[in-house]
Amino acid sequence: MPNFEKTPGWLDWYSGPSTPRFKLPAGAVDAHCHVFGPGNEFPFAPERKYTPCDASKQQLFALRDHLGFARNVIVQATCHGADNSAMVDACQTSGGKARGVATVKRSISDEELQALHAAGVRGVRFNFVKRLVDFTPKDELLEIAGRIQKLGWHVVIYFEAVDLPELWDFFTSLPTTVVVDHMGRPDVSKPIDGPEFQLFLKFMREHENVWSKVSCPERLSVTGPKALDGEQNAYRDVVPFARRVVEEFPDRVLWGTDWPHPNLKDHMPDDGLLVDFIPHIAPTEELQRKLLVDNPMRLYWPEESSQEA
Numbered sequence: 556m557p558n559f560e561k562t563p564g565w566l567d568w569y570s571g572p573s574t575p576r577f578k579l580p581a582g583a584v585d586a587h588c589h590v591f592g593p594g595n596e597f598p599f600a601p602e603r604k605y606t607p608c609d610a611s612k613q614q615l616f617a618l619r620d621h622l623g624f625a626r627n628v629i630v631q632a633t634c635h636g637a638d639n640s641a642m643v644d645a646c647q648t649s650g651g652k653a654r655g656v657a658t659v660k661r662s663i664s665d666e667e668l669q670a671l672h673a674a675g676v677r678g679v680r681f682n683f684v685k686r687l688v689d690f691t692p693k694d695e696l697l698e699i700a701g702r703i704q705k706l707g708w709h710v711v712i713y714f715e716a717v718d719l720p721e722l723w724d725f726f727t728s729l730p731t732t733v734v735v736d737h738m739g740r741p742d743v744s745k746p747i748d749g750p751e752f753q754l755f756l757k758f759m760r761e762h763e764n765v766w767s768k769v770s771c772p773e774r775l776s777v778t779g780p781k782a783l784d785g786e787q788n789a790y791r792d793v794v795p796f797a798r799r800v801v802e803e804f805p806d807r808v809l810w811g812t813d814w815p816h817p818n819l820k821d822h823m824p825d826d827g828l829l830v831d832f833i834p835h836i837a838p839t840e841e842l843q844r845k846l847l848v849d850n851p852m853r854l855y856w857p858e859e860s861s862q863e864a
């Protein structure tokens with residue numbers, strides 16, 4: 556049995572989260588969360604850049620029920636590399652309440668892709684954050700994108716705002732729906748109308764296949780306040796950025812907890828208070844329903860969705 560030692564300074568997920576004051580709409584989807592191991596059952600990948608604490612499917616499902624979500628989209632965490640077994644196991648044992656986003660290599664066979672589909676996988680993740688992964692050649696990624704397009708899947712991309720100009724041509728050549736993790740990680744200490752965030756808005760405006768997760772204020776915030784100790788107005792500096800995206804692109808946004816919050820250095824948020832962040836960025840019931848129910852259902856459970864994907 557492998558015995559993994561956590562990366563020094565690792566912050567474990569918050570236990571005993573508060574009950575959100577914001578009541579999630581019926582059928583709400585936590586569209587970005589992860590499982591970590593448990594390491595002795597699903598070992599972390601040798602090429603990983605961090606070693607987390609365990610965060611099991613049972614713990615994820617308990618959080619889902621506590622917060623009031625109906626479903627999860629479990630995104631392959633980089634600490635598991637391209638071994639999707641922990642995520643797949645979570646999807647398969649969720650009773651249809653979880654779908655997944657995988658990491659795959661060019662060497663994956665069509666049969667393996669079909670097996671992932673049967674398990675509930677509906678997308679692949681391409682990661683460009685250098686502290687998390689080694690570089691994968693673009694031709695390999697394009698080849699994968701072409702293959703998963705045939706399954707009706709989409710591509711999830713994770714990158715930092717400063718890298719968008721250099722990645723623009725590649726991103727805009729992707730043939731599928733493209734979902735950006737955490738709004739492309741804007742530097743929220745820069746002006747919302749400055750060139751960096753405007754480029755991101757232009758990316759979404761000019762490409763109707765591009766969606767964004769308006770998640771991770773706890774990662775993006777510079778001035779807080781933190782979602783701890785009952786704080787109802789957490790991460791105020793992130794609100795204008797996320798709200799701009801929700802209001803301009805209400806049909807192409809998703810929200811997720813990002814539990815168990817890999818690699819946070821400063822604090823671990825109370826996930827109940829993170830849910831209370833949602834009405835600050837999606838202030839009307841209609842925006843909340845689109846963000847939390849209609850959009851994720853259209854992308855991950857199209858067969859149950861009342862709208863076409």
Ligand SMILES: O=C(O)c1cc(C(=O)O)oc(=O)c1
Nearest residue numbers: 631632633634687736817818
């Ligand atoms: O910013 C991060 O460290 C981070 C890492 C991962 C992962 O390791 O998969 O996923 C995320 O959504 C965010």
